[in-house]
Each structure stands twice: as structure tokens, then as C-alpha cells.
Amino acid sequence: MSLSQGTHERLLKAAEEAMKRAYVPYSKFQVGAALLDAEGNVHYGCNIENAAYSPTNCAERTALFRAIADGHAAGSFKAIAVIGDTPGPITPCGVCRQVISELCSPDMPVIMGNLKGDIRVSTVSELLPGAFTPRDLEYGKKDNSVD
Amino acid sequence: MSLSQGTHERLLKAAEEAMKRAYVPYSKFQVGAALLDAEGNVHYGCNIENAAYSPTNCAERTALFRAIADGHAAGSFKAIAVIGDTPGPITPCGVCRQVISELCSPDMPVIMGNLKGDIRVSTVSELLPGAFTPRDLEYGKKDNSVD
Amino acid sequence: MSLSQGTHERLLKAAEEAMKRAYVPYSKFQVGAALLDAEGNVHYGCNIENAAYSPTNCAERTALFRAIADGHAAGSFKAIAVIGDTPGPITPCGVCRQVISELCSPDMPVIMGNLKGDIRVSTVSELLPGAFTPRDLEYGKKDNSVD
Amino acid sequence: MSLSQGTHERLLKAAEEAMKRAYVPYSKFQVGAALLDAEGNVHYGCNIENAAYSPTNCAERTALFRAIADGHAAGSFKAIAVIGDTPGPITPCGVCRQVISELCSPDMPVIMGNLKGDIRVSTVSELLPGAFTPRDLEYGKKDNSVD
Numbered sequence: 106m107s108l109s110q111g112t113h114e115r116l117l118k119a120a121e122e123a124m125k126r127a128y129v130p131y132s133k134f135q136v137g138a139a140l141l142d143a144e145g146n147v148h149y150g151c152n153i154e155n156a157a158y159s160p161t162n163c164a165e166r167t168a169l170f171r172a173i174a175d176g177h178a179a180g181s182f183k184a185i186a187v188i189g190d191t192p193g194p195i196t197p198c199g200v201c202r203q204v205i206s207e208l209c210s211p212d213m214p215v216i217m218g219n220l221k222g223d224i225r226v227s228t229v230s231e232l233l234p235g236a237f238t239p240r241d242l243e244y245g246k247k248d249n250s251v252d
Numbered sequence: 253m254s255l256s257q258g259t260h261e262r263l264l265k266a267a268e269e270a271m272k273r274a275y276v277p278y279s280k281f282q283v284g285a286a287l288l289d290a291e292g293n294v295h296y297g298c299n300i301e302n303a304a305y306s307p308t309n310c311a312e313r314t315a316l317f318r319a320i321a322d323g324h325a326a327g328s329f330k331a332i333a334v335i336g337d338t339p340g341p342i343t344p345c346g347v348c349r350q351v352i353s354e355l356c357s358p359d360m361p362v363i364m365g366n367l368k369g370d371i372r373v374s375t376v377s378e379l380l381p382g383a384f385t386p387r388d389l390e391y392g393k394k395d396n397s398v399d
Numbered sequence: 400m401s402l403s404q405g406t407h408e409r410l411l412k413a414a415e416e417a418m419k420r421a422y423v424p425y426s427k428f429q430v431g432a433a434l435l436d437a438e439g440n441v442h443y444g445c446n447i448e449n450a451a452y453s454p455t456n457c458a459e460r461t462a463l464f465r466a467i468a469d470g471h472a473a474g475s476f477k478a479i480a481v482i483g484d485t486p487g488p489i490t491p492c493g494v495c496r497q498v499i500s501e502l503c504s505p506d507m508p509v510i511m512g513n514l515k516g517d518i519r520v521s522t523v524s525e526l527l528p529g530a531f532t533p534r535d536l537e538y539g540k541k542d543n544s545v546d
Numbered sequence: 547m548s549l550s551q552g553t554h555e556r557l558l559k560a561a562e563e564a565m566k567r568a569y570v571p572y573s574k575f576q577v578g579a580a581l582l583d584a585e586g587n588v589h590y591g592c593n594i595e596n597a598a599y600s601p602t603n604c605a606e607r608t609a610l611f612r613a614i615a616d617g618h619a620a621g622s623f624k625a626i627a628v629i630g631d632t633p634g635p636i637t638p639c640g641v642c643r644q645v646i647s648e649l650c651s652p653d654m655p656v657i658m659g660n661l662k663g664d665i666r667v668s669t670v671s672e673l674l675p676g677a678f679t680p681r682d683l684e685y686g687k688k689d690n691s692v693d
Contacts (some may be wrong), residue, residue, distance in 0.1 A: 126323050128355075130386065132425070132452065133687040151321045154452060155354045156386045157492030158426065160347050161452040162309070162317050170309050171318035174298045176273050190686035198451035198678045199644025200307050206640065207302045208275075232675065235668075237639045239277065239303045245631035246574040278573070279599065280540040301599060304639030305573065308599040337539035345531045345598030346497025353493065379528065382521075384492045392484030393427040420617050422649075424680065445615045449648045450680045454641050456603070456611050464603050465612035468592045470567050494601050501596045502569075533571065533597045 108141075108184055108214055113226065116141060116186035117218040123149035123164065124188060130154060136195065138164035140172055141183040148172040165201040169208050179208045186216040194218050194225040202233040255331055255361055260373065263288060263333035264365040270296035270311065271335060277301060283336040285311035287319055290328045295319040312348040316355050326355045333363040341365050341372040349380040402435075402478055402508055407520065410435060410480035411512040417443035417458065418482060424448060430483040432458035434466055437475045442466040459495040463502050473502045480510040488512050488519040496527040549582075549625055549655055554667065557582060557627035558659040564590035564605065565629060571595060577636065579605035581613055582624040589613040606642040610649050620649045627657040635659050635666040643674040 116139045124137025131154045138150040150168030154161045162170075165187050173179065185205065189195035194217035197205065205215065211230035218224050230236070263286045271284025278301045285297040297315030301308045309317075312334050320326065332352065336342035341364035344352065352362065358377035365371050377383070410433045418431025425448045432444040444462030448455045456464075459481050467473065479499065483489035488511035491499065499509065505524035512518050524530070557580045565578025572595045579591040591609030595602045603611075606628050614620065626646065630636035635658035638646065646656065652671035659665050671677070 123321060126321055128320050128326055131389070132683060134683055135686070149321050150317075153317050153320050153355075155351060156389045157350050157354075157384055157457070157494060158448060158452045158455040159457065159492070159494050160313075160350045160354070161455075162313065163451070163453065166307075166309065167317045167321050170297075170300050170314045171321065173275050173300050174270060174273055174296050174314050174318065179275055189682070191682045192685050195682060196676045196678050198453070199640035199642070199647065199674055200451060200453050201640070202643075202674075203304050203307045203640025204302060207304075207307070208300075227676075233640055233643075234673065234675070235637045237304055237637050241630070241632040241636060242278070242303045242573060242575055244633050245576070245636075279536060281536055282539070304604070304641060305595060305599050305602040306604065306639070306641050308602075310598070310600065336535070338535045339538050342535060342539075343529045343531050345600070346493035346495070346500065346527055347598060347600050348493070349496075349527075350493025374529075380493055380496075381526065381528070382490045384490050388483070388485045388489060389426060389428055391486050392429070417615060420615055422614050422620055425683070443615050444611075447611050447614050447649075449645060450683045451644050451648075451678055454607075454645045454648070456607065460601075460603065461611045461615050464591075464594050464608045465615065467569050467594050468564060468567055468590050468608050468612065473569055497598050497601045498596060501598075501601070502594075531598055536572070536597045 113216050113224060116147065116184060116216055117188055117224065119147050119149060120186045120188040123151045127151040128153045136164040136187065136189040138168040138185060138187045140168040140185045142172060142177050143181045143183060163198060163201045165197050166204050169204060173208065180210050182209050182213060184214045184216060186218065188218045191219045194223045197232065205229050206233050206236040260363050260371060263331060263363055264335055264371065266294050266296060267333045267335040270298045274298040275300040283311040283334065283342065285315040285332060285334045287315040287332045288330040289319060289324050290330060310345060310348045312344050313351050316351060320355065327357050329356050329360060331361045331363060333365065335365045338366045341370045344379065352376050353380050353383040407510050407518060410441065410478060410510055411482055411518065413441050413443060414480045414482040417445045421445040422447045430458040430481065430489065432462040432479060432481045434462040434479045435477040436466060436471050437477060457492060457495050459491050460498050463498060467502065474504050476503050476507060478508045478510060480512065482512045485513045488517045491526065499523050500527050500530040554657050554665060557588065557625060557657055558629055558665065560588045560590060561627045561629040564592045568592040569594040577605040577628065577630040579609040579626060579628045581609040581626045583613060583618050584622045584624060604639060604642045606638050607645050610645060614649065621651050623650050623654060625655045625657060627659065629659045632660045635664045638673065646670050647674050647677040
């Protein structure tokens with residue numbers, strides 16, 4: 106899967122728009138994401154924090170979860186862009202990489218940017234090499250487990 | 253805040269619709285949610301699982317996160333409904349109660365249902381009595397903490 | 400299950416000790432917990448934060464997870480205490496209430512304190528009324544779910 | 547940092563021991579971890595699940611959180627081993643990679659194994675390339691953020 110440079114920029118622009126809606130009273134650190142579906146539509150996401158920290162949701166996950174709730178199938182997405190005010194292009198956290206791995210194909214482009222215009226493009230599998238997968242989970246199920 | 257019985261049923265119906273889009277390859281347990289905003293629009297959510305379990309997102313959070321990403325303000329929502337195939341009305345998990353507490357007012361109705369038509373209505377603060385809040389977090393910040 | 404006032408104070412003292420080991424570079428907000436097992440031993444926990452916020456772990460969960468890893472059975476614990484520098488007694492977040500509900504009996508005491516000596520004692524089920532349980536999960540499993 | 551083959555095997559053996567204490571009523575999938583500290587002591591961890599899925603904790607995190615609660619400093623650890631019943635060596639999920647990145651040095655060895663004796667050794671930074679870090683978080687804080 107490969108996208109034009111124009112698509113990268115369009116998605117980062119959309120992600121920057123979404124960034125403004127971030128709910129970040131604790132970190133003051135805004136992140137935006139934009140997910141491209143198979144029909145060419147864009148799903149927006151921002152980060153949403155919580156006083157208890159662990160229920161915080163990142164921008165990439167917000168975009169993916171809403172697209173699934175709208176009926177898009179896991180594996181059908183074309184690209185995701187993420188942007189934040191970081192020194193270099195922002196990178197997704199490990200939690201988001203795990204969610205992206207579950208819901209997107211391994212070679213889907215992940216477009217990372219910052220407010221200075223730096224861009225880096227990678228793929229899902231490059232960002233989470235040797236990801237833990239459903240196949241691993243299935244294989245090791247113990248029927249004789251104590252529960 | 254009080255809603256008509258008709259509104260309860262309309263929101264549960266919307267939540268049941270969203271339930272069909274749940275991504276639940278691991279638990280096979282589908283949950284749907286419907287969030288009512290101040291303009292009377294409904295935001296849909298379903299649960300979305302992950303092979304690694306902890307990045308799983310529940311239906312209630314999906315609905316809330318997408319509404320925030322669409323520009324709705326924390327505290328502006330009017331009600332949330334949640335439905336699942338449970339013996340009695342389904343109840344939100346603790347993670348969702350924490351997120352609902354952060355993003356909704358304490359007296360907002362939470363409408364819980366199941367597929368047999370059982371309904372229970374509670375409020376945000378009844379579901380998470382004495383919630384941990386931003387005020388607690390602010391008070392205890394240590395300026396001399398080692399970091 | 401009922402404990403003496405002396406036990407409450409001993410557990411809060413242990414929790415205050417654990418609090419000093421909190422890893423809180425982001426919030427500067429330290430929390431400590433102490434879990435009493437069936438043999439009368441105490442398991443210490445503190446909160447441990449993460450730059451990505453959502454992988455943060457709270458003090459109560461640290462104490463419970465380590466006790467399980469040491470071979471203690473779910474349901475065998477006698478009490479948990481939690482302390483922080485809050486205006487009134489600190490309360491567990493919703494995530495912790497969900498974990499406590501899973502691993503402790505509904506009537507187990509939860510002892511909440513602060514650094515000024517305020518104490519409040521509640522139970523697991525009072526803190527997460529009508530908790531989502533394994534029984535709910537089992538009931539709604541769809542054998543015909545798409546995965 | 548480099549460890550002998552004997553140390554790899556000793557840590558995987560310890561992880562396999564910890565695996566037996568996993569609390570996995572939902573997935574039946576047991577995982578164990580063993581963390582080596584600077585004094586040569588081993589901290590055990592197992593996975594601990596929850597009916598609500600998202601509060602689930604993995605083996606690697608259990609080991610790290612308990613060691614921090616025992617007073618070990620972030621960055622002081624020497625290696626972590628993880629084992630499960632997987633076709634090839636098990637790999638940590640993205641959430642655990644994010645936590646390992648926060649609490650361990652980038653070149654610390656991560657030893658991955660399975661019950662058939664397959665072993666793979668990697669490093670923290672290889673498993674989460676270009677990790678999101680505290681430096682990123684600090685840089686982008688908005689003082690004029692709406693909260």
C-alpha cells in the first residue's frame with residue numbers, strides 16, 4: 106500500500122484540525138489523528154485524558170474506535186496520520202501500536218508529523234515488530250486452567 | 253436532569269443498533285452504547301477488543317471519546333444508555349464509570365438495559381460514589397517530587 | 400468481615416511507607432497502598448506513571464497484582480488500605496475498583512486515608528455498586544459472533 | 547549490556563515458574579515474567595485478567611511494578627524474560643513495551659521464550675522503535691490550553 110505525498114499532507118492537516126479538540130487538562134499535550142477508510146473518508150480523533158491517568162485515550166485510538174463503531178471492518182483501513190507538538194515527528198505510544206496492529210493490516214502506512222512540518226512515514230509492522238497476535242493467544246489456551 | 257421514558261427507550265434502541273458493530277473476537281460478548289448530546293443528537297459506541305486484552309475499549313467509552321473528538325464539551329451531555337445480553341440490566345465497568353465521571357455531570361442519567369427489555373436508571377455519581385476527581389489530583393501534587 | 404481500629408491504622412501506616420516509592424514524574428501525585436492477606440502479611444503498592452498516561456498503574460493494583468503473582472488466591476484477601484495527599488480520604492479510581500471487585504470479596508473492607516489522618520472505611524461492593532461481573536460476561540457470549 | 551546464555555535460561559526458568567500463578571479465567575492463556583535487578587535478584591510476574599478486559603495486567607508489567615514498589619529505581623534493571631505457550635517465542639504486547647520503555651534503559655535485553663525451548667533475545671528499543679518519550683510530552687505542553 107502506498108499513498109501520494111498529497112494524501113500524507115491532507116491527512117496530517119485533518120489530524121491537526123482534530124488536535125484542537127483534545128481534552129487535556131492534565132498534560133496540556135494535544136494530539137490529533139486522522140484515519141483514512143476504504144471509501145476515502147476521514148475519521149478524526151484526539152486524545153482525551155482522565156484524572157486517574159490510566160483511562161486516558163489517545164488520538165489514534167479515538168479515530169479507530171469510532172470508525173469501527175460506524176461499521177468499518179478491521180483490516181479495511183488505508184492509512185492513519187498522527188500529529189503533535191513534538192521536536193521530531195510524533196510517534197504512537199505502545200498502547201496505540203497494539204490497537205493499530207489489531208485493527209489494521211501490517212503494511213498499512215502510519216504517517217507521523219509535528220507542527221513544524223516534519224514528516225515520517227512508517228508501517229504498522231515496523232512500529233510494532235513481531236507483534237503479539239490473536240494466533241499467539243489461541244495457541245496457548247489452557248483447557249485445564251483453574252478458574 | 254430527568255428524561256422521559258420514551259427517551260430511555262429511544263436511547264436503548266440506538267445502543268442495541270450500535271451493539272451489532274462490536275468487535276469481539278475474544279469474548280464474543282457484544283455491548284452497545286448511545287450518548288445523547290445537548291442538541292439532541294445521538295453518538296453510537298460499541299466494544300472493541302484486543303488480543304492483548306488491556307487495550308480493549310468498551311462501548312460507553314467509544315461513544316464518549318467520539319463525541320469529544322467531534323467538539324462536544326465535557327459536562328454537556330444529557331444521558332448515556334448501555335445495553336448487552338446480560339441476565340439483568342448490564343452495568344458499566346469501573347473503567348467506564350471513571351471516564352463517565354470525568355466527562356459527564358454527576359447527576360446525568362445512565363440508562364442500563366438488556367435484550368429482554370429490563371431497564372434500570374441510575375446517575376453518574378451513584379455508579380461511582382465518592383469518585384476520585386481532578387480536585388484530589390491537584391491538591392496532592394508534590395513540587396519536590398523526584399523525577 | 401470487620402477489622403480493629405488498630406489494624407486500620409497499621410495498614411494506612413504501611414501504605415504511607417509505600418507511597419514514598421511512587422514513580423510520578425508527570426503528576427507529582429504520590430499514592431500508596433497496603434494489602435492484608437489471609438496469613439496477616441502486608442503487600443505494598445505505589446502508583447507508577449507513564450509518559451503515555453494510559454499504561455499508568457495505581458497503588459492498589461500494584462499491591463493486588465504482586466500478591467497474586469506470589470500465589471495468593473483471588474478472594475482470599477482481608478483488607479486493602481490506600482493513602483494520598485488529598486483534602487479528604489483518597490478514594491480508589493474506577494479502574495482500581497474494577498480490579499478490587501475481581502480479586503476481592505464484595506464485603507472486604509477498603510480503608511481510605513490522607514496525610515492529615517482522616518479515615519473512611521467502606522467495602523468493595525459499596526465502592527462499585529452493581530459491579531460488572533464474570534457472570535454477566537459468560538451469559539452474553541455469542542457463539543455465532545463474527546470473528 | 548550483555549548476559550550469558552546461562553542467565554537467559556535461568557530467567558526463563560523463573561518466568562516459567564511465575565507463569566503457574568497466572569489468573570486467567572477468561573483467556574486461559576498463562577504468561578510469566580522474571581525481571582533481573584542490579585543486585586542480581588529476580589522479581590516474578592504473571593498475567594492477571596479482569597471480566598472487563600481493559601483492567602487486565604500482563605506478566606511483564608506485574609514484575610516491573612512490584613520491583614518499583616520495592617524501591618528499585620527506573621533504569622536500574624538488567625534484563626526481563628517473558629514466557630508463554632506460543633508457537634514461537636512470545637513477544638510483549640504494545641502496552642508492556644511502552645511500560646518497559648519507561649522503566650528500563652533502551653539497550654536492556656528482553657529475553658523471549660516459549661515452552662518448547664525456543665528463545666529470542668532483543669532489546670527494549672528494538673521492540674518499540676522510536677518510542678514516545680517524556681521528552682516529547684514535555685515539549686508539547688500548552689500553557690494556554692483550555693481546561
